[in-house]
Amino acid sequence: MSISISIIQTGKIQCRPSMLQQPADRPVWLRRLRVLSDRSWAEPIPVQAFLISHPEGNILFDTGMSPHTKDSNYFPSWMPTFRLTSRFEITESQGIGVQLQAKGLDPKELKAVIVSHLHYDHSGGLPDLVGAPIFVVEDDYEALKGHVHGAFEGATPEQWPKDFMPTFLKADDVSFGPFEKSYPVTSDGKIVALQTPGHVPGHCSLLVFAEDATYLLTGDATYGLDYLDKELTDGVNDNPMQAVETLRKIKELARQIPLVVLPAHDKDTPKRLLEKTVYKPSIL
Numbered sequence: 001m002s003i004s005i006s007i008i009q010t011g012k013i014q015c016r017p018s019m020l021q022q023p024a025d026r027p028v029w030l031r032r033l034r035v036l037s038d039r040s041w042a043e044p045i046p047v048q049a050f051l052i053s054h055p056e057g058n059i060l061f062d063t064g065m066s067p068h069t070k071d072s073n074y075f076p077s078w079m080p081t082f083r084l085t086s087r088f089e090i091t092e093s094q095g096i097g098v099q100l101q102a103k104g105l106d107p108k109e110l111k112a113v114i115v116s117h118l119h120y121d122h123s124g125g126l127p128d129l130v131g132a133p134i135f136v137v138e139d140d141y142e143a144l145k146g147h148v149h150g151a152f153e154g155a156t157p158e159q160w161p162k163d164f165m166p167t168f169l170k171a172d173d174v175s176f177g178p179f180e181k182s183y184p185v186t187s188d189g190k191i192v193a194l195q196t197p198g199h200v201p202g203h204c205s206l207l208v209f210a211e212d213a214t215y216l217l218t219g220d221a222t223y224g225l226d227y228l229d230k231e232l233t234d235g236v237n238d239n240p241m242q243a244v245e246t247l248r249k250i251k252e253l254a255r256q257i258p259l260v261v262l263p264a265h266d267k268d269t270p271k272r273l274l275e276k277t278v279y280k281p282s283i284l
């Protein structure tokens with residue numbers, strides 16, 4: 001049995017252009033003010049999770065957005081910024097639970113669910129996955145678990161399953177290019193998570209060594225290949241310099257290992273997966 005990747009799209013988000021990109025040297029408070037005062041809308045972007053079949057079992061990378069984001073009480077009423085800055089397009093049948101069921105998959109039988117980070121549009125499917133082994137990087141959980149601070153940073157911990165306690169990924173010293181540590185996911189070393197912080201503390205990406213190509217599932221380390229190549233970071237993170245450092249590391253890794261790079265919110269991700277398009281990083 002070979003390793004293969006499929007995409008599970010859980011709706012689309014329309015957000016403010018200033019959320020997708022802002023200069024890294026702009027102070028964080030000013031970047032946030034720009035988002036709040038931005039009155040224009042960007043094109044809707046897909047919210048993509050990934051199902052990886054591996055001889056040791058099925059692995060889910062991210063859990064997508066919940067169809068309940070459209071419910072009036074999904075986001076905390078005291079934090080109106082979610083609805084002021086984003087619009088949600090998702091139907092009941094696009095939730096991760098329904099889509100796994102349609103594939104005949106029982107969440108409890110997944111080998112692992114790796115969550116790149118606990119923002120609402122990556123953790124929204126957690127209530128559908130109770131009983132599955134969930135893994136995150138500890139720094140991410142610690143940064144977003146507080147209901148008030150988490151909401152400021154784009155997470156909705158009150159929507160996580162009751163008593164939610166993920167297992168923390170354990171780093172080892174196996175390096176890949178500029179990434180000095182990695183988190184083994186399968187025992188054969190074919191699937192490993194990498195630390196790609198900046199978008200949030202403890203953000204991780206997934207490196208998949210399949211027979212046909214090597215894939216890097218970036219989560220939100222970058223929103224798209226154009227941003228990655230130009231080393232442009234998003235407008236919502238609280239550590240833009242670290243986010244840019246991560247982009248440079250991803251580019252360096254892509255120079256050392258031919259990589260098909262698949263960001264969670266890039267509309268071209270399905271095409272790149274299908275055509276196994278190797279990313280060729282440019283030098284700035």
Ligand SMILES: [Zn+2]
Pocket residue numbers: 117119199220
């Ligand atoms: Zn995010």
